[in-house]
Amino acid sequence: MSALLLGGCGASAADRDALDVYAASSLAEPFRELSEAFEVAYPGTDVRLTLAGSQVLRLQIEHGAPADVFASADPEHMQSLVDAGLVEAARPFASNELVVIVPLSNPAGVGAFEQLPRAQRIVLGTENVPAGRYAREVLLRASQQLDSDFATRVLGHVVSEESNVRLARAKVELGEADAALVYRTDAISSDLVRWVEIPDAMNVAASYVIGVVAHERGAQAAEQWVDFVLSEDGRAVLLRHGFAVE
Amino acid sequence: MGKRWPVLLLATPILGLLVLPLIALALVSSPVDLAAGMGDPLFAPALWLSARTTVISLAIVVGTGTPLAWWLAVAPQGRTRMVELVVDLPIVMPPAVVGIALLQAFGRSGLFGGQLQILGLQIPFTTTAVVLAQVVVSAPFYVQAAAAAFRRVDQDLLIVGRTLGQSSRGAFLRIAVPLALPGLVGGAALAWARALGEFGATLLFAGNLSGTTQTMPLAIYMALESDVRVAIALSLVLAAVSVLLLFALRAAPSAWSLLHSATLGRSPRGTRGEGAA
Numbered sequence: 001m002s003a004l005l006l007g008g009c010g011a012s013a014a015d016r017d018a019l020d021v022y023a024a025s026s027l028a029e030p031f032r033e034l035s036e037a038f039e040v041a042y043p044g045t046d047v048r049l050t051l052a053g054s055q056v057l058r059l060q061i062e063h064g065a066p067a068d069v070f071a072s073a074d075p076e077h078m079q080s081l082v083d084a085g086l087v088e089a090a091r092p093f094a095s096n097e098l099v100v101i102v103p104l105s106n107p108a109g110v111g112a113f114e115q116l117p118r119a120q121r122i123v124l125g126t127e128n129v130p131a132g133r134y135a136r137e138v139l140l141r142a143s144q145q146l147d148s149d150f151a152t153r154v155l156g157h158v159v160s161e162e163s164n165v166r167l168a169r170a171k172v173e174l175g176e177a178d179a180a181l182v183y184r185t186d187a188i189s190s191d192l193v194r195w196v197e198i199p200d201a202m203n204v205a206a207s208y209v210i211g212v213v214a215h216e217r218g219a220q221a222a223e224q225w226v227d228f229v230l231s232e233d234g235r236a237v238l239l240r241h242g243f244a245v246e
Numbered sequence: 247m248g249k250r251w252p253v254l255l256l257a258t259p260i261l262g263l264l265v266l267p268l269i270a271l272a273l274v275s276s277p278v279d280l281a282a283g284m285g286d287p288l289f290a291p292a293l294w295l296s297a298r299t300t301v302i303s304l305a306i307v308v309g310t311g312t313p314l315a316w317w318l319a320v321a322p323q324g325r326t327r328m329v330e331l332v333v334d335l336p337i338v339m340p341p342a343v344v345g346i347a348l349l350q351a352f353g354r355s356g357l358f359g360g361q362l363q364i365l366g367l368q369i370p371f372t373t374t375a376v377v378l379a380q381v382v383v384s385a386p387f388y389v390q391a392a393a394a395a396f397r398r399v400d401q402d403l404l405i406v407g408r409t410l411g412q413s414s415r416g417a418f419l420r421i422a423v424p425l426a427l428p429g430l431v432g433g434a435a436l437a438w439a440r441a442l443g444e445f446g447a448t449l450l451f452a453g454n455l456s457g458t459t460q461t462m463p464l465a466i467y468m469a470l471e472s473d474v475r476v477a478i479a480l481s482l483v484l485a486a487v488s489v490l491l492l493f494a495l496r497a498a499p500s501a502w503s504l505l506h507s508a509t510l511g512r513s514p515r516g517t518r519g520e521g522a523a
Contacts, residue, residue, distance in 0.1 A: 055471045121371060128471045159371035160453025163471060175355035176370045
């Protein structure tokens with residue numbers, strides 16, 4: 001009986017090797033596309049994507065999650081895994097920046113970044129998720145360049161802190177929040193939000209890094225995945241989804 | 247006796263699974279870690295918010311659930327069946343579904359969002375949303391237990407009470423409620439525990455902000471991303487409260503009957519005096 005059960009679910013895994021790719025939430029669309037292309041290029045490999053806030057994935061890897069590759073939305077979370085010997089070497093592969101998103105109806109009438117304090121209900125990432133940390137950096141710069149209490153006013157209107165950038169976006173998509181700070185790519189991939197640019201002088205360059213997770217299992221497929229992401233084709237996919245690549 | 251051992255042996259895995267994680271939770275954290283966790287800025291606001299919101303939600307559940315439970319107990323069964331189904335629904339519904347449904351109902355772009363906005367009310371992202379989520383998920387536990395307790399009350403006693411001059415409200419408050427009290431208290435304790443543990447619906451409907459919507463379970467989830475010790479300290483506190491609650495629940499009926507028999511012991515004068523008043 002148990003052989004029957006095991007046999008039933010093990011059938012597809014037996015002839016295909018699984019590759020577990022842990023990636024920041026904001027990489028959802030390009031990585032889904034890349035995993036389909038990868039499975040065509042390397043038949044016999046089954047790519048399994050785990051998407052969450054980079055800090056959550058880091059924690060999971062620290063606790064022994066069976067990840068083969070980690071793609072982080074900031075170098076810090078990656079570096080702590082490299083320092084701990086859990087990731088071999090990390091390479092930057094894309095970059096992103098923040099925008100302000102508002103619901104299509106734009107109830108708070110935010111038409112420019114300077115008007116962000118008009119939004120009464122603002123959602124950010126937590127201080128641990130890269131998007132939340134970058135957002136606070138942007139607000140800090142705005143306080144220095146625009147108005148010394150800009151950050152205080154905006155943070156005073158924060159109604160929720162989400163554990164990944166896609167959850168922050170969802171609150172705006174649902175029309176519950178007036179505004180959120182998310183990556184440009186998150187804004188592009190949603191047709192339920194409009195976005196407002198953040199001036200370059202106040203914006204941050206979010207650098208995405210990728211690395212192979214160190215463990216006894218063969219790292220060949222993991223290295224192939226990293227090479228694939230860094231290849232011409234991989235960069236084209238990232239570009240198409242709004243990421244900047246060198 | 248000899249027959250029972252194999253049965254218990256079969257049950258060992260599930261017993262172990264139920265008990266071992268709790269033992270581990272109690273063992274892994276050193277007092278230093280616990281103190282560090284409790285000193286974290288997330289800890290006190292979450293504890294205080296959980297205490298506040300669960301007391302309010304329990305008051306709402308008991309205040310509105312008691313009449314409902316009474317009606318379920320005394321009305322003809324044909325009429326109560328649909329209502330009973332509705333009351334049980336949140337028990338089988340995944341909390342995440344409850345959260346989304348609450349958003350669709352009371353969110354700004356939800357079914358009643360427009361009307362609420364005219365009244366100047368915004369529910370998502372407020373402490374009110376936390377309370378609403380707790381009420382929805384915990385109410386069934388109280389209403390079910392209360393209805394069962396009321397059903398056990400001998401209706402003849404109420405009729406006797408009425409013939410002795412009690413109003414129906416008086417008969418309910420002075421006869422039905424005291425007789426059903428152990429069941430009501432048990433149900434309230436279960437409902438309170440469920441409200442205290444509410445996570446999914448709160449996260450989706452109320453959001454996550456320390457001091458406003460971040461209850462203990464949400465704080466555990468968020469603390470895990472920054473400092474595991476804080477998550478463990480919060481978990482230990484919640485676990486301790488739950489265990490205490492369970493002991494109180496188990497002890498309550500026997501304590502109640504003890505108290506009751508003690509009262510009965512000096513009943514002759516007591517009841518006569520009350521009857522005269």
